[in-house]
Amino acid sequence: MDIYMWNNQNWMYNIDAYNQARAAQQEDTSNSPRYSEVTEFTEDHATSYGQAGSLSPELAALSLQPSPPSAANSSRTSRSRLGSLFGRTSGSREFRSSSETPNRLPGPSTSLDWEEQSLVGAARWPSMYNQSHTDENKDYCRSMYRSSREAGSRIASGQINSFSELWNCATEWRLGRLSYNAPGREAFATQREAGSVFNTKLDMQYASIIPMIISNSKSKRKRYGGPYLSGIECKVYKQKGKIHGQEIPLNELWAAIDQRQVAVKLQEVYNQDVDFEVLEDTLQRNHPNNIVHTNARYLSVIKGHLEQLFNQAKSPLRKREALDLIARIHWWAASAAPDMRGSAAKAEFAARALANAHGIEFPPFRDGIVPDIEAMLSSEKNFVERYSSFMERRPS
Numbered sequence: 335m336d337i338y339m340w341n342n343q344n345w346m347y348n349i350d351a352y353n354q355a356r357a358a359q360q361e362d363t364s365n366s367p368r369y370s371e372v373t374e375f376t377e378d379h380a381t382s383y384g385q386a387g388s389l390s391p392e393l394a395a396l397s398l399q400p401s402p403p404s405a406a407n408s409s410r411t412s413r414s415r416l417g418s419l420f421g422r423t424s425g426s427r428e429f430r431s432s433s434e435t436p437n438r439l440p441g442p443s444t445s446l447d448w449e450e451q452s453l454v455g456a457a458r459w460p461s462m463y464n465q466s467h468t469d470e471n472k473d474y475c476r477s478m479y480r481s482s483r484e485a486g487s488r489i490a491s492g493q494i495n496s497f498s499e500l501w502n503c504a505t506e507w508r509l510g511r512l513s514y515n516a517p518g519r520e521a522f523a524t525q526r527e528a529g530s531v532f533n534t535k536l537d538m539q540y541a542s543i544i545p546m547i548i549s550n551s552k553s554k555r556k557r558y559g560g561p562y563l564s565g566i567e568c569k570v571y572k573q574k575g576k577i578h579g580q581e582i583p584l585n586e587l588w589a590a591i592d593q594r595q596v597a598v599k600l601q602e603v604y605n606q607d608v609d610f611e612v613l614e615d616t617l618q619r620n621h622p623n624n625i626v627h628t629n630a631r632y633l634s635v636i637k638g639h640l641e642q643l644f645n646q647a648k649s650p651l652r653k654r655e656a657l658d659l660i661a662r663i664h665w666w667a668a669s670a671a672p673d674m675r676g677s678a679a680k681a682e683f684a685a686r687a688l689a690n691a692h693g694i695e696f697p698p699f700r701d702g703i704v705p706d707i708e709a710m711l712s713s714e715k716n717f718v719e720r721y722s723s724f725m726e727r728r729p730s
Contacts, residue, residue: 439650440693441490442483444730453698453726454479455682460702463539474511475698481507482683486690489648497644497663498637500687504680505673521674525633532627532671535618536589544623546711547571547589558590558622562603562613567591568622573669575714577639584669585710586626596622625710628670636670647688656692657729660685661721665714668706678706689729697726 446454455478456466465471485503488494494503505523512519526532536543547553553569569591573584590596603613628636640663647659667681682705689696699705703724709717722728 438492439490439648439691441487442690442695443693444695445483446479446695446697450698450726451476451479454482454686454696455679456698457539457678457704458699458701459539459704460542463542464701466701477511478507478679478683478686482686483690485683485687489687489691494687495648497640497684500644500684501667501680503687504683505676507683508676508679518675522676524674525672526627526630526674528630528633530630532630532674534625534627535621536623536625540625541623543587543625543707543711544589544593546707547587548591550711552713553587553589555591556588558588560620560622561616562620563596563599563617563622566595566599566622571711573710573713575666575669577635582632582635584628584632587710588622588624588626590622630672633670633672636666637672640666640670644688648691651692653692653694656689656694657722658718660688660692661718662714663688664705664721665709665712665717668709671706678704681706681709695730697729699724700726 445451452472452475453466454475456471456475458464458466466475481503485494485500485507488503489500494500508522509519512522534540548569550569550571553571556568556570558564558566558568567590568588570589571587573586575582575584600617603617643659643663643666647656647663651659664681664685667684668678671677673680686696705724708720708724712720
């Protein structure tokens with residue numbers, strides 16, 4: 335999947351929800367969204383999204399809270415910008431000894447059968463975009479399964495002792511699935527930068543999200559105001575979270591209510607005497623079907639919260655308590671999408687690793703369930719309540 339970067343005064347992106355001709359461009363078998371980036375976060379964007387100005391004093395204070403030290407943060411790779419929000423990937427595994435964790439967790443116990451292992455981490459999109467049956471995807475899934483179990487063992491023994499270390503472990507695994515010279519490889523270990531807006535256009539498999547946005551009871555009606563397609567009625571879901579009582583604006587998901595209206599307006603635009611390349615470029619970046627991802631200015635606050643949740647989750651807990659904490663961690667990590675690529679897969683990796691540390695075996699997610707999309711369209715409470723039901727069977 336390509337990453338597009340540009341400066342622009344608008345933040346709506348184009349989608350042709352039924353453009354199957356572009357399906358051949360799909361090259362990534364992971365469940366990570368494709369981000370488009372606007373490198374200027376204007377006041378217009380902030381006002382529209384409710385993020386104008388700097389962080390509130392309360393949120394600024396939260397962002398300055400120290401996180402647990404991470405051995406993985408102490409070393410660097412040779413790439414100047416290689417490294418996720420949670421610290422740079424470590425070439426050597428400088429983890430703590432198990433003696434620093436007095437209450438050791440049981441670690442991985444039972445194992446999934448070969449067929450289930452081949453579906454762990456699969457993005458099980460509807461219809462033609464579901465690639466979970468391919469040999470390449472099955473190999474990818476078995477790799478996530480093995481590596482997340484290994485990470486679970488390290489959590490249980492105290493060798494991974496912070497969320498940043500776990501995220502770096504997931505990043506190393508994800509990079510290992512790519513050839514060294516793969517285009518865009520660095521993006522899988524590069525954090526999103528504050529002051530930019532990242533979007534995912536809802537075409538190809540992402541078009542299946544449109545009905546979910548429209549039918550969500552929390553979505554509100556709003557008119558799209560961008561170029562060419564101005565006036566189209568949309569449903570907008572604004573995801574929010576709370577950290578220590580402070581509200582954090584997260585993802586904003588837009589969907590045109592009537593796709594036929596979009597098609598009619600597009601036809602009118604195409605009939606005009608306009609530069610086709612300019613038109614396509616504008617529509618690529620401005621469209622009523624779109625996800626605006628969590629603004630990167632909030633990532634440091636979310637990172638601190640994830641560290642606190644991890645500190646709770648690495649302790650011996652009853653199964654129900656462990657599952658709820660793991661679901662919360664999955665929700666926050668997927669909703670934040672801190673890295674330019676691969677965040678969804680890393681969030682699932684982290685959740686599975688924590689489950690393994692507690693001796694809990696997560697089966698694959700059900701056909702049609704893409705956990706990061708479920709997270710973006712849910713409140714934290716609702717996601718936690720439904721978490722086990724997303725899986726093919728209850729965690730054992």
